[in-house]
Amino acid sequence: MKGDYRSGGVLIIFLFQFFLSLHSVIGWGEWDSVSCYTCGITTIDPENDEEGSYGTDPGENKKMYNHSCDLMDNGLGGNYRFAGQELEPRDWVEKIEHTEPKLDENGTAITVCKEEVLDTNGTVIEEARCDPVFRNWTETRKRPPKSYDMTMWVRKCPEGVRSCFKAQGNWDEQKPVFRGCSESKYAHGTTCKRELKAVRINPAAPLVDVEVYLCYCSSDNCNIEINSGNPLRVDGASLLTVIATVLIILFITEE
Template structure:
């Protein structure tokens, strides 16, 4: 029993070590909805709608409509970026979604905040007016963690995975 505990502890420690090693590589986040983030600026010639091409400057609606492969929307973040974000906003009947790499070089606290933000919009006459937009912004710090930020808690999912590994391990070596 003590040897199994030692093996389990070393599995956890190696998992933490691997997690640290992965975190030193470029973070990858799902990116969509930000037209100014051009894949060609990251890797020249990478933008396109064909196989193997990136299009994370397209709308999140395209990503969310059952995109078979998430590859076109997977972005390697700029060096030093440590967090992904997922933003949803609502004004009247209009909903917006953005996903991407946070610009800060420090990890944001995991979680979501909801608030009203004053935003300038153009009215029908082309005049700028300020309106309140309900915004929900979420931050996370692991690869592709902003894929389902609004629907699932990645920390709980990771804990469930570790528990499942432990159960399989104990069932195998008992």
């Protein structure tokens, strides 16, 4: 067992509730805020932002940013098989109508013949003719896969939010990634910080260092990758929010 979830349960539950309270948003609309790539935080759910907006079928104006950043990063890397979207759903087909002559067992076209028609004076009013018999059938053919839709990972941030973040945790060979909207309603600029937190996983064991690398940027959809040598100046609540999230994921998923 890499980490003892039970021994740290009280701390994890507190952090989870704290994080959830910070991200509670009532209603959603076209207000003034940035949009950010969002992933890795299950409490940030499209259905909570706007009912009926969740889905994994691209091209349907749906959102899936409550899923893991592993899926999003697979989509960015072209590994679509493990990127979470339904690019070839079962009903993604086209129906093609066909009409062709019917053939007998010898391969000869089957015909239906009519004799000529005469009027009462013996005049031909309709010529004798033979018409081929046709059969109609429908072919169901798979369509080419849909294009991967990165906009499904984009979230309109709460009103007034000016920055996006990307964070990566590091503990015991685990390096989960998180992306989302900053909680602060001011622009951080492009800044990064490495934060090392001592956490007691087991009451009988010494503290362990959990590393969180956190970056901010302040434009729409800027947080796929953020690289900056600028020091991060961020209020304590925002930093605690991200660190809490990383700790939850690191320890709540332990076997």
